[in-house]
Amino acid sequence: MQTLDIIIFTVILTAVSLACAQSTLLNLSDKADEVPMVNKIIGMLGLCSGGFALFFSRIFMGEVESMTLMLLVLAIVFVSWLTGKIKTARDPQPEKLPIPDTAISSLEPNPELAWCGRCKAHTLPGEVTVNNTNEYGRTYMSYQRTVCGHCNANMLWNIPSHIRQSTNWTLGCSGVIGLITIAGLIAYGFYKIENGLLIGVLAGLLLIPVLAFLVWVLYLRLQWCRWLRRQPREST
Numbered sequence: 001m002q003t004l005d006i007i008i009f010t011v012i013l014t015a016v017s018l019a020c021a022q023s024t025l026l027n028l029s030d031k032a033d034e035v036p037m038v039n040k041i042i043g044m045l046g047l048c049s050g051g052f053a054l055f056f057s058r059i060f061m062g063e064v065e066s067m068t069l070m071l072l073v074l075a076i077v078f079v080s081w082l083t084g085k086i087k088t089a090r091d092p093q094p095e096k097l098p099i100p101d102t103a104i105s106s107l108e109p110n111p112e113l114a115w116c117g118r119c120k121a122h123t124l125p126g127e128v129t130v131n132n133t134n135e136y137g138r139t140y141m142s143y144q145r146t147v148c149g150h151c152n153a154n155m156l157w158n159i160p161s162h163i164r165q166s167t168n169w170t171l172g173c174s175g176v177i178g179l180i181t182i183a184g185l186i187a188y189g190f191y192k193i194e195n196g197l198l199i200g201v202l203a204g205l206l207l208i209p210v211l212a213f214l215v216w217v218l219y220l221r222l223q224w225c226r227w228l229r230r231q232p233r234e235s236t
Helices: 003-025 037-055 063-090 160-191 194-230
Strands: 104-106 125-133 139-148
Touching: 003 037, 003 063, 003 160, 003 194, 037 063, 037 194, 160 194
Parallel strands: none
Antiparallel strands: 125 139
16 A cells, blocks of 8 residues: 555545544534534535545545545444434433523533533533343443433533643644654655554554544533623623
8 A cells, every 4th residue: 555545544534534423422503503613624524535535536546445445434424324323212312491590500600610511501410320231131230420410411521621621632642643643654655664654554543533532522612612602791
């Protein structure tokens, strides 16, 4: 496989994977004006990358390489579609009800308090018991999961100040890993250093989950910032 093929594989699969991941895992609005710009950009890049793989990859790659890329893209899209169907079937969206005052921890924005992205409020946390059962219906493991006390949405990462720190750290990590990937591919492409190809491929594979996590925390961060801008300002 040539250096150009490796670069095309890395870029196309990363863009398609991120677009499919955000479509499946994030509760993005159906209205375009309510979708954060970063998610629009990721979706457009994924769409363009998928179109390139399906219709134009043969121009720049060999027959076997282009066919492999097309099959991988279709596999990612199918897995994303199937995951979305399973998620929809298992987690039906509850009806939105007015949030009682007893479920709210603070009416004023506070980045140190838990904030629910579904309720758009500082709600008190709750807990639910999750039971994992085997094929015979017997429970083999139980654990407590933190949820929103009002709508029971997952609250795995829900404190705005923590989300901001995670976003900054993940941005730094993705930048370093991206530079390592580029440096490894350049070392192999221009200086024929075999270890450069290995380092570039491994760093590129590591970059995919890091970028997926970055998309997640950016989405959570943008949700909080958008709600924060809608809150009335205190007069001086």
